[in-house]
Amino acid sequence: MNIDFGLGNTAEYQVALRAAMELGLAAKGTTSPNPPVGAVIVDSSGRVVGRGHTQPVGGPHAEIMALRSAGNTARGGLAVVTLEPCAHTGRTGPCTQALINAGVSQVVFLHSDPNPVASGGAKALQEAGIAVQQVQAPEGAEDALLPWLTATQLGWPHVTLKFAQTLDGFTAATDGTSQWITGETARNHVHEDRARRDAIIIGTGTALADNPSLTARYLDGRLREKQPRRVVIGTRDISAASKLHAAGYEQYGTIDQALSQLWDTGARDVLVEGGASLAYGFLKAGKVDAIQAYLAPVLLGEGRGVVSASLAGTLADAGRWRTAGVRHLGEDVLWLLAQS
C-alpha cells in the first residue's frame, strides 16, 4: 500500500516531521557552522524506518544518516527533513543525489536553504521525478534551526539574551543576593540550553562578582557531554585563580569584536547571560534576536533590574517583542520572545 503524503494526509507526515525536529534538536550545539538538521525515512507502509541528524563538521548530513539507518527500506518511501536537502558538494556529497540513489519517492521539508551555494535541492529532486513538498512546523514543536537560519541571513551569530527575574523585574535583591531566583527545574533547563549553544557570553562585571564556571552541568554537578565556548566581554582582567580561567575562556573588548570573532570561528548560536550592563549594550546596539526570560513567582519591590540603563524615555518608543512561546518549569515560567 502506498501512502499519499500530500496535503490530504497531513497526520502521517506531521508525526514524522515532529520526529525529524526532535532529531535536529538533539544535534543542536554540535554542528556549527553547519545547521542542526533532523531527518526521518518513512517506508511505503507508513512506518518510520530511518532516523538521522547532522554530524559534527566534516561528518555526514542528516539525510545520509537517516538513509543509512533505513537501508533498502528507503526505496519507494518518504524522506522528511527539517531543511531542504543540499544540492552541492561541500565537505560531503550532495544529499539530493543520495536520496535519488536510495529510490525515495517523496520528500517533505520544513525550511528552504538560505545559503545560495547549497540551495536548489528541491528543484534537483523534482527533476529526478521525486514529489517534493515544503510544509509548516507543527504547533508547539521546538524548531532547532531558527538561530542558524537567522545567523546565515545576517552573516552574524544569532544572539539570545537570557535572564532570570522576579515577577516584578529584578535579577537581584538590594543587597546583591541573586542565588537562586528560580527553582531547580528552571536552572536545569538553563544548563540543558547552554549545552545546545555554541557560546555563552557574560560581562566582566558578572565574571568578577560571581566567579562562574559557565559550564553546562547536570543536576548532580557532573559536566554535560557538550560544553559551549565561554566568552567574557570587557577590558578588566579576570583573575588567574577564577573558575573561568580554569575552565578556559575567550575575552574581547567590545560586542562587535566578540561577535565577529565568534562568527569567523564557526559560532552561529550564542547566549548572552548578563549582567545588566552587558544586556543594555546588546539591546542598545540592536544585537538581540531573541529573549529567554525565566520568571519566578517572587516579588522584591526593589532590587537590581534586568537592564542597567534606560532603553526608552517614553512608552511609545519602547521596543515591543513577540511572544514565541511560554513554558512552565516547575513553579517558574520560561517566556520566549522573538523580534516582532
Ligand SMILES: NC(=O)c1ccc[n+]([C@@H]2O[C@H](COP(=O)([O-])OP(=O)(O)OC[C@H]3O[C@@H](n4cnc5c(N)ncnc54)[C@H](OP(=O)(O)O)[C@@H]3O)[C@@H](O)[C@H]2O)c1
Ligand atoms: N539574575 C540573572 O539572570 C543574572 C545574570 C547575570 C548576572 N547577574 C548579576 O549581575 C551582576 C553583574 O552585572 P553588571 O551589570 O555589574 O556587569 P556585567 O554586565 O556582567 O559586566 C559589565 C562590564 O561588561 C563590559 N561591558 C558591558 N557592556 C559593554 C559594551 N557595550 N561594550 C563593551 N564592554 C561592555 C564592561 O567591562 P569593562 O568595564 O571590563 O570594560 C562592563 O563594566 C552580578 O552581580 C551578577 O550576579 C544576574
